[in-house]
Amino acid sequence: MIQHFPPEALTAYHKQIFFLLFKRLSSSKTTKYVINLIVFFCMYAVKYSANQLVSTIDGIQAQMFGMLLEKLLITELQKVAGNVDRKIVACGITKLLCDCPEMYTGAYQKYWSPLLQALVAFFEMPVDESTLPDDHFIEVDDTPTFQTASAKLNFANSTKNDPLEAVSEPRQFLVQNLSTLGRSQPGRLPTLISNTSADCQRILQQYCAKFSVQLV
Template identity: 25%
Template sequence: MLMNNLFNAFKLPESEENQYVMKCIMRVLGVADVQLDVARICIEGLGSLLSEVCKNPKNPVFNHYLFESVAILVKRASERDPSLVSVFETSLFPRLEIILSNDVTEFFPYTFQLLALLVELNRPPIPPIYMQIFEILLSPDSWKRTSNVPALVRLLQAFLQKAPNEISQGDRLTKVLGIFDTLIQSSSTSEQGFYVLNTVIESLPYDVITPYISHIWAAIFRELQKRRTVKLLKSLLIFISLFLVKHGWSNVIDTMNAVQPNIFSVILTQFWIPNLKLITGDIELKLTAVASTRLICESPVLLDPAASVSWGKMVDSIVTLLSRKEQDRVEDEGDMPDIAENVGYTATFVRLYNAGRNEEDPLPDIKDPRKFFVASLSQLCAHSPGRFPNVISENVETANQEALLQLCNTYNVALV
C-alpha cells in the first residue's frame, strides 16, 4: 500500500520527477522487508520511471535517487531471496540496453555499477548474456570517457571475481591487462588501474597469471620512472603486499629480478621502506604490515647479514606504520571537492552507495597486525639470540625503539 501510494505520487501534476518522493522510496527500500510480490511492483515502478527519464535526463538529483533505489532494492531483496535476481534482470536489462544503445551518457556510470551488482549477485557460472557484456567491456572505446572509468573498473572487478575461468580463456586476460596498462599511464586513472591488477592477483590462479608477470612489472617500473606521486607509491606497495601474501615473497623477488637484475633491492630501499608510512585504511594497513613482516622474518634476502641495514630500516617503517596515528605520519593530499546537488550533469563519476563493492580482507585469519608483527619478530629473534636487538638499536629511531618495546609489552613478548 505504501509503495503504491508513493509511486502514484508521480502521477500528480508537476510531480513526475519529484526528488523528495524518490528519496522517500529509497529510504523505505533501505529498511523494508521486501517480499516477492512487493519486489515485482517496485522494480516495475522504478523500471518505468527509468524508461521515461532516459528520454530526457534533466533532474540529476531525482535520477540519482532513482538509481540508488534500484540498487538498494536489487541488493537487499536478492540477498534475501536469490531467485529474485532473474526477476530483476528481466526488468532491468531492456532498460539498461536502451541507455547504452541510445548513448545516454549521463547514465553510463550508473548502468555499469548496476551491472556489476547483478554480476556479483549471480552464482557461477554466470549466464551467457553477461559474457556478451564482458566483450563490450574489453573494447578500448568503452574506456575513452574518463567519467566512466571507475564504474567500468567496478564491473571488471565483478567479472574477475565471478568468472575467473571464463576470463582465463582465449585472449581475454591479455585484454584485461591491456586495460590496466592504459589506466596506469594517466595520473587521474592510475589508482583504478591498480584496482584491476589487484583483483587479477586475488581472483586468478598463479599459473594463469605467470606468463604476464614480467609485463606487469615492466609497466609499473616504466611509470615509476615517469612520476612518483603518493597515489602511485601507495598503489605499488599495496600491490606488492597483496602479491606477497597470495603467492609468497620468493615469487615477488624472483619475478621482479627477472625483469631487471637486482631491481628488488632498489624497490625495497627507494620505495617500500620510505613510503610504508603513507598507507591508510584498516585493510590496507594490515595487508602491508603483514607482508612487510613476512619479508623481514622469512626471506633469506633480508635475513642475510649483509642486508642488516635494510632489515633494520624496514622494522623502523613497520613500527611507524603500526604505532603512529594516521594524521601523524601521512601528509594531507587534499581532497577532491564533493559534487554539489545543484551542479547539474557534468562528465563526472557519481558513485552509487547501494551498489558499492564489498571490500574483501585478503588476510581474514590475521586479526591484529601489531600482534602478528611482534610475535613474528620474537620468534625470529629466538632463533638467533642477540643478533637482531643490535640491528634494531643501530637502525631504528629512538622513538620507534620505545614504541616497539611498548608493543612487545602489550602482547607479552620479548626480543632476545
C-alpha cells in the same frame, strides 16, 4: 588480480607484469599510483612469498629491489590509508622482515632496520597526506564521468573485502613473526633491532608486553 587468480594462472607472467608496473612508475609517480603499488607488492609478498617478490623484481634488473626499498617502501609507506590496505601493507612488510633471508642475512640486510623502523612509524604515526610532484597528471580513473545518483549510492554502500581476515592485530602479527625469526637465527635479531632508533625499540618492547611475546 593476485587475490582472485589461482597462483599457477599468473606465475609465467609475473616478470612482465612487474616490468609494466615499474615502467608506469618511472613515467608518472603519482601519489595514488605509489600507494596502490605498495599495497600490491605487499599483497604479493603475503600471497606468494617475500622471497618470490624479491627474486621477481631482481629478475628485471640486478639489485632493483634495493631501489624499491629506498624509494618506495621505506620512504612512502606512511601514505597508505584505509584499514584493509594498511593491514595488507603491515603484513607484507612483516613478511619481508621475517621470511626473507635476503633481508636479514643477504644483499639487502642494510635495509632491515630502516624498514622495521618505517613499519613501527606506520603503526604509530598519522597517515601522511602530502602529495608527490607528479600529481598534476590526471589518473585515468579520476577523469570526471557522468554517474547516476543510484550508481553513486551503490558505490558508497560497498565495503572493501579483507583478504587477511585471519590477522586481527597487525602489531601482534609483527612481534610474533619477529619472535619466530629470532628463534631461527640465534643472536641475530637483537643486533638488527639495535640499529633502530631508541623510540622504535621502546615501542617494540611495548608491543611485546601487550601481546606476551618475547624477542630473543
